[in-house]
Amino acid sequence: MTEALPAPNKLQTVLGYALSMMLADFHVHSNFSDGKLTIPELIDLYGQRGFGSIAITDHVGESHTLIGKAASHLGLCLTTAIFPLYLEILKSEAERAWKMYRMVVIPGVELSKNSISNHRSAHILALGINKYISADGDVAEIAKTIRDEGAVSIAAHPVASGKLEKQTYHLWNRREELSNVFDAWEVASGDRLFPEVLNSSLPKIANSDLHIGRQITSWKTVLECERHPEAILKAIKKQEVKFRFYREPHNRGQLI
Numbered sequence: 001m002t003e004a005l006p007a008p009n010k011l012q013t014v015l016g017y018a019l020s021m022m023l024a025d026f027h028v029h030s031n032f033s034d035g036k037l038t039i040p041e042l043i044d045l046y047g048q049r050g051f052g053s054i055a056i057t058d059h060v061g062e063s064h065t066l067i068g069k070a071a072s073h074l075g076l077c078l079t080t081a082i083f084p085l086y087l088e089i090l091k092s093e094a095e096r097a098w099k100m101y102r103m104v105v106i107p108g109v110e111l112s113k114n115s116i117s118n119h120r121s122a123h124i125l126a127l128g129i130n131k132y133i134s135a136d137g138d139v140a141e142i143a144k145t146i147r148d149e150g151a152v153s154i155a156a157h158p159v160a161s162g163k164l165e166k167q168t169y170h171l172w173n174r175r176e177e178l179s180n181v182f183d184a185w186e187v188a189s190g191d192r193l194f195p196e197v198l199n200s201s202l203p204k205i206a207n208s209d210l211h212i213g214r215q216i217t218s219w220k221t222v223l224e225c226e227r228h229p230e231a232i233l234k235a236i237k238k239q240e241v242k243f244r245f246y247r248e249p250h251n252r253g254q255l256i
């Protein structure tokens with residue numbers, strides 16, 4: 001089902017949506033890892049709701065740990081073999097998203113270091129990638145590699161999520177040492193705002209970490225910049241961002 005976008009006003013037509021306030025979500029999972037929806041379904045989910053930009057960020061696990069190997073084996077992480085197809089689909093769906101919705105789709109990954117200890121676990125988003133990035137090695141090196149590739153590095157859900165799930169405290173434990181290697185730290189994930197990050201001087205971003213449709217009701221980032229990948233990533237780096245809670249209207253029916 002495709003809903004028509006509101007017709008652009010005259011000024012928007014002249015600018016071609018060049019500069020407009022946009023709602024964005026830079027942490028979204030597809031069924032290439034542990035999300036339920038396909039990439040085309042995600043594009044339509046956000047596009048029909050008028051979002052200006054999203055990043056698809058499927059998991060990449062560590063290659064040498066048992067947990068990482070098991071996750072790849074179960075299809076819960078991207079593998080090097082599947083990665084070219086992931087990028088190819090993201091590219092073609094980004095073109096469709098732009099044509100249909102004027103929505104910018106940014107290719108990303110969530111580099112996932114999962115340990116039995118919450119204090120050794122860390123998740124890092126890389127936004128604006130054009131090649132495979134490994135989740136192996138120290139987090140500071142990974143963040144450097146992301147930036148060397150011209151992508152944006154984000155510390156994902158760095159503090160207690162308040163949910164019954166694995167926690168990832170490693171980045172927060174090292175936040176002073178790592179403060180300069182990440183372009184932003186998630187100040188909110190899903191419906192949870194993180195006071196520790198909010199009250200810090202660290203650069204911030206708010207995302208849904210969406211795995212199923214109804215998780216679209218969550219904190220989001222608001223940007224006002226050109227609808228172009230480079231302009232959007234630059235706005236994150238320059239911290240020209242605001243945060244807003246997006247709630248799915250009841251009259252849209254139930255998302256699963």
Ligand SMILES: [Zn+2]
Nearest residue numbers: 110123156157
């Ligand atoms: Zn994560």
Ligand SMILES: [Zn+2]
Nearest residue numbers: 027029110209
């Ligand atoms: Zn995630």
